Amino acid sequence: MTTADSHNGxxxxxxxxxxxxxxxxxxxxxxxxxxxxxxTLDDVLxxxxxxxxxLYHHFDGKDALVRAVIDHVGERVIEREREALGHVSTIxxxxxxxxxxxxxxxxxxxxxxxxxxxxxxxVSDHDALARQALSRLFTEWQGLxxxxxxxxxxxxxxxxxxxxDQLATGLIAALQGGYMLAxxxxxxxxxxxxxxxxxxxIESLSKG
Amino acid sequence: MTTADSHNGxxxxxxxxxxxxxxxxxxxxxxxxxxxxxxTLDDVLxxxxxxxxxLYHHFDGKDALVRAVIDHVGERVIEREREALGHVSTIxxxxxxxxxxxxxxxxxxxxxxxxxxxxxxxVSDHDALARQALSRLFTEWQGLxxxxxxxxxxxxxxxxxxxxDQLATGLIAALQGGYMLAxxxxxxxxxxxxxxxxxxxIESLSKG
DNA sequence: ACCTAATTGGACTAGATAGTCCCATAAGGT
DNA sequence: ACCTTATGGGACTATCTAGTCCAATTAGGT
Numbered sequence: 482m483t484t485a486d487s488h489n490g491x492x493x494x495x496x497x498x499x500x501x502x503x504x505x506x507x508x509x510x511x512x513x514x515x516x517x518x519x520x521t522l523d524d525v526l527x528x529x530x531x532x533x534x535x536l537y538h539h540f541d542g543k544d545a546l547v548r549a550v551i552d553h554v555g556e557r558v559i560e561r562e563r564e565a566l567g568h569v570s571t572i573x574x575x576x577x578x579x580x581x582x583x584x585x586x587x588x589x590x591x592x593x594x595x596x597x598x599x600x601x602x603x604v605s606d607h608d609a610l611a612r613q614a615l616s617r618l619f620t621e622w623q624g625l626x627x628x629x630x631x632x633x634x635x636x637x638x639x640x641x642x643x644x645x646d647q648l649a650t651g652l653i654a655a656l657q658g659g660y661m662l663a664x665x666x667x668x669x670x671x672x673x674x675x676x677x678x679x680x681x682x683i684e685s686l687s688k689g
Numbered sequence: 690m691t692t693a694d695s696h697n698g699x700x701x702x703x704x705x706x707x708x709x710x711x712x713x714x715x716x717x718x719x720x721x722x723x724x725x726x727x728x729t730l731d732d733v734l735x736x737x738x739x740x741x742x743x744l745y746h747h748f749d750g751k752d753a754l755v756r757a758v759i760d761h762v763g764e765r766v767i768e769r770e771r772e773a774l775g776h777v778s779t780i781x782x783x784x785x786x787x788x789x790x791x792x793x794x795x796x797x798x799x800x801x802x803x804x805x806x807x808x809x810x811x812v813s814d815h816d817a818l819a820r821q822a823l824s825r826l827f828t829e830w831q832g833l834x835x836x837x838x839x840x841x842x843x844x845x846x847x848x849x850x851x852x853x854d855q856l857a858t859g860l861i862a863a864l865q866g867g868y869m870l871a872x873x874x875x876x877x878x879x880x881x882x883x884x885x886x887x888x889x890x891i892e893s894l895s896k897g
Numbered sequence: 898a899c900c901t902a903a904t905t906g907g908a909c910t911a912g913a914t915a916g917t918c919c920c921a922t923a924a925g926g927t
Numbered sequence: 928a929c930c931t932t933a934t935g936g937g938a939c940t941a942t943c944t945a946g947t948c949c950a951a952t953t954a955g956g957t
Contacts, residue, residue, distance in 0.1 A: 494903065494954065516814070518726040521944060532906045533946085543945070592814055601873045602810045606724070606800055616873050650870070650879050651863065651886030658866030658883075662858070665809045665824045671858050675866075678859030682890035702924065705934060729914060740936045741916085751915070 501539045503529045509550045513596055517547055517603045547604065548611050554596050555618040559625075566625045570632035572684055579680060582656070583673045591663030591672065597622075598657045623649045630683070643686045655679035709747045711737045717758045721804055725755055725811045755812065756819050762804050763826040767833075774833045778840035780892055787884045790864070791877055799871030799880065805830075806865045831857045838891070851894045863887035 493501070507529035511520040522543060526533060540546045565578050593599060597618060605612040626649035633639040656679075659672030701709070715737035719728040730751060734741060748754045773786050801807060805826060813820040834857035841847040864887075867880030 492903070496954075497904065500904080514814070516726070516811070518724070519815070522946085523944070534907075534948085535905060537946070538904070594810060598869060599810060602802060602807060602869055603724070605802075605872045605875075606722070607727070612873060612875070616875075619870060619873060647882050648886065650882045654863050654866030654870055654879060654883030654886075655859065656866065657869050658862030658864065661806060661810055661865050661869070662827060662862055664813045665820060665827060667813075667820070667824075671862060674855050674858045675862030678856065678862075678887070678890060682886060682893070685890070685893055700933075702933065704924080708934075730916085731914070742918090742937075743935060745916075746934070 497539070500531055500535055504531055504536055504539060504546070505549050505553045508546055509554050512547070512550055513554070513593055513599065517550075517600065522546075544608060544611075547608065548614060551600055551604070551611055551614050551618075554600065555614065558597050559618060559621055562622055562625050566629050569629045570636055570638075572633065572638055572680070572687075575629060575633075575680060575683070579673075579676045583669055583676065586660070586663060586672055587669040590667050591660075591665075591669050592667065594664040595657060595660040598660055619653065623653050626652050633683075633687075638687050639683065640686045648683055648686075652676075652679045652683070705747075708739055708743055712739055712744055712747060712754070713757050713761045716754055717762050720755070720758055721762070721801055721807065725758075725808065730754075752816060752819075755816065756822065759808055759812070759819055759822050759826075762808065763822065766805050767826060767829055770830055770833050774837050777837045778844055778846075780841065780846055780888070780895075783837060783841075783888060783891070787881075787888060791881045791884065794868070794871060794880055795877040798875050799868075799873075799877050800875065802872040803865060803868040806868055827861065831861050834860050841891075841895075846895050847891065848894045856891055856894075860884075860887045860891070 504525060508520065508525045511524050511528055522533070522536060526536060540549060565581065569575060569578060597615065601615045605615065627645045630639060630645035630648055634641050634643070634645065655675040659675035662671035662675070663669050712733060716728065716733045719732050719736055730744060734744060748757065773789065777783060777786060805823065809823045813823065835853045838847060838853035838856055842849050842851070842853065863883040867883035870879035870883070871877050
């Protein structure tokens with residue numbers, strides 16, 4: 482938790498925590514689908530069934546709510562990726578990771594893009610704190626991928642002179658760019674193609 | 690021009706065309722920096738120095754203006770890319786293209802991202818017509834890159850069995866993902882790294 | 898039981914924003 | 928010259944939205 486549980490260091494009862502969570506999850510869902518700017522506080526209230534005073538009791542305003550949403554979505558994504566990547570040490574494992582992402586995105590025909598990427602492109606130029614939080618999350622994600630690549634190197638599946646960090650950055654970029662193209666085309670194909678190119682490159686470095 | 694010069698098939702005098710252009714260019718700049726949703730019509734009026742009736746004379750509303758902005762920005766980007774890529778037929782030429790994009794983005798420390806990509810991620814889930822226009826623009830851009838790769842193949846600089854189209858898609862995805870990561874980190878490095886990975890992959894396919 | 902603080906409900910306000918309207922002026926064809 | 932149409936200025940409206948406020952209720956420690 483990078484954000485305080487309550488915005489003013491107040492104590493938080495079980496009921497209060499539950500309300501806070503309801504607000505954040507509702508806001509997260511709405512902002513993913515409608516976008517941050519297009520999601521109004523009234524939308525959040527209606528979706529979560531809480532009143533305005535509760536929202537302002539837990540958050541200083543919309544910006545603070547957006548930051549809480551970033552923390553929440555970030556935690557969910559990182560958790561998912563940690564489970565998916567934490568013990569991967571082969572190219573085949575990396576391909577399974579790719580398949581899961583592609584299949585998941587195919588369900589929506591590419592719509593909405595990456596939960597983190599959409600937030601990032603909408604918020605980065607507008608809120609410095611939010612941007613930094615997102616930047617840290619991407620760094621963490623990149624670290625998980627770099628870990629996989631290093632394990633690959635340890636097992637001889639990737640040339641030791643390759644830079645795991647740079648390859649991980651390239652892999653995330655391909656993923657994010659793929660998400661965006663898929664969102665625009667309403668078709669997963671470009672996302673799959675982009676990931677395949679990145680993976681093919683990594684694989685090719687085992688035969689260097 | 691995919692959009693009619695005037696929204697109702699009216700005739701357009703030189704003065705009218707000039708006003709229309711002033712509106713679109715001002716809106717394009719504002720929406721690039723502030724985002725589409727955060728740019729109000731009053732912002733556009735103030736920046737372009739025209740009155741509200743003129744705006745509604747030329748456009749049916751904000752959505753129509755956004756679509757005109759997409760056409761305008763798209764034309765500019767495609768024109769720039771056509772000049773940069775139209776006659777490139779070597780890896781070195783592709784690297785010069787990379788350098789120009791990276792240097793240009795470095796001037797802003799990554800802020801604002803790609804003119805087309807930012808529009809795409811903000812608008813794709815909200816306006817089907819706009820999304821389709823952007824999708825066509827990305828396809829055109831991808832076609833320019835595929836052309837380069839095919840010329841590379843003709844000159845023996847790329848294995849003929851490689852798919853120029855898929856590599857071009859991967860290249861654009863790396864670029865767009867790189868833009869997004871650079872925007873979030875406020876640092877061009879990830880964009881440069883992503884492009885370098887894509888180019889290294891293409892280069893590696895000449896020695897297959 | 899009692900007292901303090903957390904929690905909740907919801908009306909209310911100030912300001913922003915997309916869109917409308919009406920009338921004035923300029924242009925260009927005939 | 929004249930008449931039609933394009934262009935222009937800007938006040939006005941309806942609505943939406945973030946944020947405020949106050950009073951009522953619940954929880955939890957002692």
